[in-house]
Amino acid sequence: MKGLVIARSGARTEIWLPEQQKVVLGIPRGKLIKQGERIYAGDWVQVRIVAPNEAAIDAIDERKNLLPQPPVANVDKLIIVVSWREPEFSNLVLDGLLAQAEFFDLPATIVFNKMDLVRKRDLPKLESWISLYESIGYPVLKTSLKTGEGLDSLWEMMKGNLVVLAGPSGVGKSSILNALIPNAELRTDEVSEKTGRGRHVTTEIRLLFNPYGGWVADTPGFQRVDLPKWVALESLPVLYREFKQFQCEFNNCSHTNEPGCGVRAAVEQNLIEPKRYQTYLYWWDATKQIEEEG
Ligand SMILES: Nc1nc2c(ncn2[C@@H]2O[C@H](COP(=O)(O)OP(=O)(O)O)[C@@H](O)[C@H]2O)c(=O)[nH]1
Ligand SMILES: [Mg+2]
Ligand SMILES: [Zn+2]
Structure with a gap:
């Protein structure tokens, strides 16, 4: 039976079984451990049910790609979120992130969020940037969490895929995730401030179920250009x-x-x-x- 690894944290592996529509705990077979095989969120694995909520992992399917940060395999779409203002658009950063996506073989889509903050007189400039990126083959969406502009197109684009959000800090990645998946809000900076635990530090990588279908990583991919x-x-x-x-x-x-x-x-x-x-x-x-x- 085939399963999708949806969470990895230390030795714990959670596997979604599409045929049974449920999540089980995955136990890697000794053979896999001996071979030093690492298992990543996003991996498709061959499993056998060994207990009501446990499955032995016999093999890991070949990966089509592997995002290093956070470690997620088989990413269908990397959504690079940027904004025109707050923070100010940097084509240097965007081009660096696009090159990183190319390097790791991740199909990238660009989202200009915070469209509500774009001044009328800046629109022609912004549109010419958008035409440039479209002309070299990157899809571009314009969104605003404030007005709701473009969100239907964004959900449509994320549907049925394994998606990771990337982009500089402050552009609205967590806000997009929270608008899509209401109970994902545990992961935002605001919440960790409220609980007084400071920044939420976790080694766990979890794929969240997209209510429109598909999966979204709960932590962003590259935020800086480490190219x-x-x-x-x-x-x-x-x-x-x-x-x-x-x-x-x-x-x-x-x-x-x-x-x-x-x-x-x-x-x-x-x-x-x-x-x-x-x-x-x-x-x-x-x-x-x-x-x-x-
Ligand atoms: N005006 C405006 N503010 C937004 C929009 N999206 C997010 N924000 C705000 O921008 C700030 C940073 O958003 P956040 O989601 O934490 O960004 P992240 O660092 O990329 O995860 C928050 O105060 C959000 O409320 C938007 O479309 N328009
Ligand atoms: Mg965030
Ligand atoms: Zn040359």
């Missing part, structure tokens, strides 16, 4: 997806100073948005610096 730490310098050139269609003289071209670079030629002809190329150069330098430090 320079994670990515080998030579893989950076393929993480800006619109660069891939241009040919360079050298196979391993870094698109920085090599002769015959098709990417730089495309930037000059505005076939690649110069703003994207600028952030590429920034992340290239940052990654190079980390690599040189060893």
